[in-house]
Every structure is written in structure tokens, then in C-alpha cells.
Amino acid sequence: MTRLERLRKQFVKQYIDSLIIIDPANIYYLTGIELMAGDGLLFVTNDLAVIITDDRYETYLDELENDQVMGLITRDYFGKLAELVGKLEVEIVGFENTLSYRDYESLDDLMPVGMVACDRIVERLRRIKDPEELSKLRQSAHVHDLGYQYVLSIIKPGMTEKEVADQLDAFMKQHGASEASFPTNLASGPNSVKTHATVSDRSIQVGDVVTLDFGYFVDRYTADMTRTFVIGQATPEIEKVYRLVNQARQAVIDHMKAGMAGNMADRAGRFLIDQAGYGQYFNHGMGHGIGLAVHEFPASYGPKTKKLKLRHQEILTVEPGIYLPGKFGVRIEDDVIVSHAGVEVITKAPTDLVVATSKA
Known part of the structure; x- marks a missing residue:
């Protein structure tokens, strides 16, 4: 079972059907993609895993050998995320509770569905080492x-x-x-x-x-x-x-x-x-x-x-x-x-x- 599959198994317990991941270490753990803090996010649903970042990472994403993850290039991370959520059949979006209040307010204004804070959901997966x-x-x-x-x-x-x-x-x-x-x-x-x-x-x-x-x-x-x-x-x-x-x-x-x-x-x-x-x-x-x-x-x-x-x-x-x-x-x-x-x-x-x- 991949790390993304292990994460998705937690969705039911968290009462969510998707998750926004901001922490660079958590993004790396799940995808192998290294983003600097503030340079994008990972959005995971039951069917998709999408890195939303900017054109500085475009070549890197093109060369990445990971067929479980797709990339979206934009300078408006949260706007593109809200647009994507609006096109998908998701009802409750989880987010890491380490998200800053400022970023939460920005997301809350844009998001077309409800959001739920999740406590260390990826960190608990990271606890057990392979x-x-x-x-x-x-x-x-x-x-x-x-x-x-x-x-x-x-x-x-x-x-x-x-x-x-x-x-x-x-x-x-x-x-x-x-x-x-x-x-x-x-x-x-x-x-x-x-x-x-x-x-x-x-x-x-x-x-x-x-x-x-x-x-x-x-x-x-x-x-x-x-x-x-x-x-x-x-x-x-x-x-x-x-x-x-x-x-x-x-x-x-x-x-x-x-x-x-x-x-x-x-x-x-x-x-x-x-x-x-x-x-x-x-x-x-x-x-x-x-x-x-x-x-x-x-x-x-x-x-x-x-x-x-x-x-x-x-x-x-x-x-x-x-x-x-x-x-x-x-x-x-x-x-x-x-x-x-x-x-x-x-x-x-x-x-x-x-x-x-x-x-x-």
C-alpha cells in the first residue's frame, strides 16, 4: 500500500473526502516532491493527488517519476485549488490545523464547500518508518x-x-x-x-x-x-x-x-x-x-x-x-x-x- 493510499484510508475517520496539505515535509513524505515552505500545496482526494505550485517547479514536475501525482502550475495557489474543488465531487475538504489563520481566512473565502481542520493526520502516518x-x-x-x-x-x-x-x-x-x-x-x-x-x-x-x-x-x-x-x-x-x-x-x-x-x-x-x-x-x-x-x-x-x-x-x-x-x-x-x-x-x-x- 502506498503512502497516499494509507492517507486515503484515514478520510472516513476524519469525516472528510479530501485533504489540503501545506507542510513541505508532509508533501515530500507523500509524493517525493520537495517544495519550499509557501511554494504551493498538495490536494488529495479519493481519486486524485495534485501538486499546485508555480512555474519555478514546472521542469522538476515534468521530470518526476510518480504517476500517482499530477501538477498544476499557477501563481494563485488557493484560487486554482478552489476552482479544482468546484469541478470535483467533493463535499468536505480537510486541512492541516497547522495552517496559519491568515491562510485559513483566504481559503475559507474561496472554498465552495465546507472545510474541517485535521490534527496531525499525515504526521501520524510518518510515525511508522518503512x-x-x-x-x-x-x-x-x-x-x-x-x-x-x-x-x-x-x-x-x-x-x-x-x-x-x-x-x-x-x-x-x-x-x-x-x-x-x-x-x-x-x-x-x-x-x-x-x-x-x-x-x-x-x-x-x-x-x-x-x-x-x-x-x-x-x-x-x-x-x-x-x-x-x-x-x-x-x-x-x-x-x-x-x-x-x-x-x-x-x-x-x-x-x-x-x-x-x-x-x-x-x-x-x-x-x-x-x-x-x-x-x-x-x-x-x-x-x-x-x-x-x-x-x-x-x-x-x-x-x-x-x-x-x-x-x-x-x-x-x-x-x-x-x-x-x-x-x-x-x-x-x-x-x-x-x-x-x-x-x-x-x-x-x-x-x-x-x-x-x-x-x-
């Missing part, structure tokens, strides 16, 4: 493994966070990555306490804890890896906290399998952190889905995700962390493919505590 997608994600993870080892080989006291992140960016692109899927988080010393720090001009110093969280697209699919290491020498407290976070990460991986509730997967690791007295310093979910975007469905699994059931052949991050205000933070993140038998960890870089060189 073999080709899993292969691409494994390759993406491999490039991230190389990137982490590269950072360990170049980082030195006196370098700024930004200098290290810039060199990592060049390395990733030289090894097959197209662009970052989110701003690299390379946080040293007191910055490592910030769960979503980016990079600053702070100079890295001997004794710093450094948290590196990065994601890059490789052949359209992104991995998401975090490793924490120390410059120079680790204190007993750093070693203790690091060991606990690493044990929590491994506990989740050891327990996780398809069919398990999200809160139970989370509990396997969070319980260890709570029992050790650090529960208040772990202030985010255990992980999220990845794929064509760095945050895919499920957006998060944690203590309150009892109704979320893990699915066979979905890929999730596992990323426990402890952040001690005024001191340091530790987070370790792996990407795993979930199955009925357990998980496959595709981020292979070691998770043992690394003490990087202290020579400037």
Missing part, C-alpha cells in the same frame, strides 16, 4: 557518531562554544549532511544547566562539563544525539551524576518495546533518578519521535503519557538528564528503533564518560 526510512536514519545516526568523535578530537580550552559548533557544522556537511535540523546546543560549564542552550562566545575552560546536542539532515532524515563530556578532570560529583544519567538511559532502552505505554518507558529511567534524590533536576520528557523532522509524533513521552502506546518500527530518542543549578548539567541521548522484541540503538557513539584533553 525499511528505506530506517536505513536512512541509521546512516544519519552514523554521521552523528562521526561528528561527536570529531568534536572530541578538536576541542581545547580557550576555544569558544561557537568555534567548536562552527567546526562541527563544517564536518557534518563534508560527511553528507545538508543542514542542521535545529540549532546546535554546545553548552559548557554553567551553560550546561540550560536544557535548550544554543552556543555562545564563552571560552571553554579546564574542568568544564560540556553538553553537545546536535541534529543534522542526511538524505532528508535527521538523527538527534546528545553526549556530555568533561574538559580536564571530572570531580566525584560529576562522575556520580553522569553515571546515574547513563544508567537511566540504559534502563529505558532495556525495558522499551512496542505496545508499552509511554509513561512506563519513561518510568524505567526516571525511577532511578528519583530514587537517587535528583528527581526535581530532571525537568523534561524522556524523549520524542524523529524522522523528516527533529520533533515528530510523538512529540514527547514522559510521566503523563499513559495513553500513548509505543509502535513497532517507530524511532524515538532516549534522553534523560540532570541539571544542577549553579553547577553543571548532564544529558545523554540515543536514537532507538522500537520493535516487539525491544529496541535497536542506532547512535553507536560510546556513552562512557569521556575526559577530553586539557591542553590548549
